Amino acid sequence: MPASRRNAVDGEQRRAQIVDAARHAIATLGFEGLRVRDVADQVGINIATLHYYFPTKEALVAAVVQQIVGTLDRVPPSGPARDPRTVLTEHLAHILGRFEADRDEFVVLNELYARSGRDPELRATLLVNDAAWAGFLRAIFQDGRDRGQFRADLDPDGAAVLVVGFLKSLLSQLDLTAERARGAADEMVRAVLRS
Amino acid sequence: MPASRRNAVDGEQRRAQIVDAARHAIATLGFEGLRVRDVADQVGINIATLHYYFPTKEALVAAVVQQIVGTLDRVPPSGPARDPRTVLTEHLAHILGRFEADRDEFVVLNELYARSGRDPELRATLLVNDAAWAGFLRAIFQDGRDRGQFRADLDPDGAAVLVVGFLKSLLSQLDLTAERARGAADEMVRAVLRS
Amino acid sequence: MPASRRNAVDGEQRRAQIVDAARHAIATLGFEGLRVRDVADQVGINIATLHYYFPTKEALVAAVVQQIVGTLDRVPPSGPARDPRTVLTEHLAHILGRFEADRDEFVVLNELYARSGRDPELRATLLVNDAAWAGFLRAIFQDGRDRGQFRADLDPDGAAVLVVGFLKSLLSQLDLTAERARGAADEMVRAVLRS
C-alpha cells in the first residue's frame, strides 16, 4: 500500500469520480454542453490526467452509458408465484420512487434515448433493455389474466406498452406532479383489474 | 418566371427553406450536431446569406422551435356532443398517424423536451401545451364517465396522464412496431370502457 | 429640375450627407469602429446605394480626409504689416475657439495623424500642411524679433514648434480645461515678448 500524497486516490476510484462528474454534467447540460475540461475541473484534476483514464471523450461517454445501462439491467426478479396485482403495483411504485430519488438518472437516460436515434450501437443496447422490460410486464399481465385477477379481454402486450410508456414519459410530462403520477399508476392498476 | 443569375428566391420562401433544413438537421443529428454551415450548404446558400435571414444560430433555433410548437397548438376541437369513445379513438389514431407520417417532428419535439430541462423559457412554452393536452383528454374521460360509457371508477386525470405518456413515449420505446402501438391504443380504449 | 420623390436629394448633397455621417462616425468610434453599413443607416440609405456613390470604403475615407484637410488649408492670411504680437494672439485664440466649437474636427484630425504613420500618402498630405503652418508661425516670430517686439534671443523655429505642439496636444492633454488652455496661450505670448 504505497503512501498516497495529497488527494491521490486509487485508480478505479478516480475513474468512478470522473464518470460521476460526467454523468452529472450530462444531466445538467446535456450531451450538447458536455466539456471534458469542465469534468476534469469538477474532479479537481488536469485535463491531461483525465485523458490518461479516458483517452477520448467518446470513451468517457461510453463509460457513463455503461454505468447507467448497468443499473437498468437489474429488473426486480418477480418471485415465482407472487400475486400479479401486487407485483405490478410494486413495480410502478419502485420506478416512481427511483424517479423521485435520482432524477439525474432519468435525465441522462432520456438523453441516451434521444441519442439512440443517431447511434445504432447505443440503440441496440437500449433495445435489448426495452424488450426485456416489456417482456417482464407482459408476463405479469398474462399471469394476472390467466388467474382471472385481470380483465379477460386484457391484451398483455398492449398493457405492457402503456405501462412502459407512462413510466418513460415521467420526465417529459412537464405538468406532472408526484401526486398526479401516483394517480395515474393507480388508474393503470384499476384499468386492468376485473371489474 | 424571371430566372435570376444568383439563386435568389422570395424572402419568406428562403426563410422557410432554411428553417426546414435546420429542422431536418436537428432531427438527424440533434441540437448537439447542428451546424449552421451545414444548414446553409443544404439549402445551397452561403453562410453569410443564412446569417442575413437569421442573425444568430439561436435565432434560427428559435424559428424551428416556433414552427414545431406552432403545429402542436392545434388541438383537434372536439365537436360539441361527440361520442367520447370515438373522440378518444380518433385522437389516438390521429397522433399515431402523424407519428408514422412525420417522424422528424417527433424527434425534434423529443429534443425540445430534453432541452426544456435547461431552458426555462422553452419549458414554460411546452408546459402550457402539455397542460392543454391533458385538459383536453381529461374532458373526454370526464364526459365518458358522466355518460356511463366509461368505467364509473375511472380517474379522468390519471387516464389522461396514461394516454399522454403512451403517445409521448412512442419514440423512446425502441422495440415498438406500428402494430404494437395500435394494440396499445386499443387496449387503452378497452381499459376505460365499462365492462 | 426633375420632381424628386420621397427624400430624393441632389447627388452632391447625398455625397455630402454620407461624408458628414462618416466623419461623425470616425469621430465617435475611430477608424477602428467605422462600418459602411452604419454610415448608410445613419443617412437612411441602403449600403448598395452608398457603394454607388463611394465604390469602396477607402474612397469614402479619402473623401472624409479631403474634407478635413481642405478645411485646414485656409491658414488665416497675415495682413502685410500687422502687429506680430496681435497676429500670434489671434491665431492662438482662433484655434482654441475652433477646438471648443467643433471638437469632432480635432478628433478626426488626430485619427488622421495616427494613421499617417502607416499611410505614406496621407503622411505626405499632412506634412505639407504642417510645414506651411510652421512656416506661418516662424514668419511671425521672425518679424516680431526683427521689430524688437519679441526677445532678441528668440529662436523663431523653436517657438513655432512649441506653438504647434501646444495646439496639436489640446486633445491629448486629458486634464486640460478651457481656462488652462487659455492660460498656456497667454504664457506662450509672454514667453516670447521682450521683457
Next chain:
Amino acid sequence: MPASRRNAVDGEQRRAQIVDAARHAIATLGFEGLRVRDVADQVGINIATLHYYFPTKEALVAAVVQQIVGTLDRVPPSGPARDPRTVLTEHLAHILGRFEADRDEFVVLNELYARSGRDPELRATLLVNDAAWAGFLRAIFQDGRDRGQFRADLDPDGAAVLVVGFLKSLLSQLDLTAERARGAADEMVRAVLRS
C-alpha cells in the same frame, strides 16, 4: 539546457513575448489592424496557444496598455534641492531621448490617447498620468520662479501645459527632425529664464 520538442518556453517569458509582439503590431498597424492570428504567427505559436495565455483579444490589449502605462508611471524623481533649470533641461532631454530610442512606445501611446476618447476606463488611467506629469512640471516652474531663476511673470501651470504639449506632439509634427526638436527644447528653456 533542456531542448524541448515543442517550442516551449517559460510561461512568463511567453506572456512577455506575446505582449511585445502585440505592442509592435499595434505600433505598426494601429488597433485597427491588430489581429491576434498575426501576433501568434509573429511569436511562432498557434492561435489557441495565444488564447491559452490571453483568453480574449481584449485581455491581450489590456496587457499591452498595462505595459505601456506601467513604464510611464516612473516620473523621474527630482532630487530635493536640484537646480530647476537643470531639472527641466534634463527632463526635456530625457523624453526626447526616449522618443528617439523607442518610437514604438510613443506610437502606441498615441493610439491609446486616441482610444481614450471612447474608452472611459482608459481615459481615467491616462488622465491620472497626465495630471501627475503636469504637477511635476508645475513644481519645477514654481521652484524656479521662487528662486528668481525663472521669469517673475512666469505662469507655472501655463508653462507646464506648453511643455507637455510640445512633448506629446513629437509624433504628430510630421516635419520635425531631431535637431528641430532640440531647438524647441532649448527655446522652451530660454523662454522661462529671467532675461
Next chain:
DNA sequence: GATGAATGAGCATTCATTCAT
C-alpha cells in the same frame, strides 16, 4: 500518474462588396 503548454480542426459571426431587378 500528473501536469503545463501546445496544437489542429472547426465554428459562429462580421463585413465590404456585388449584382439582378
Next chain:
DNA sequence: CATGAATGAATGCTCATTCAT
C-alpha cells in the same frame, strides 16, 4: 438611382487531444 439578397474572405474563439517533463 435605389435596393434586397447574396457572397468570399476573414476574425475571434473553442475544444478535444497530445506530449515532454
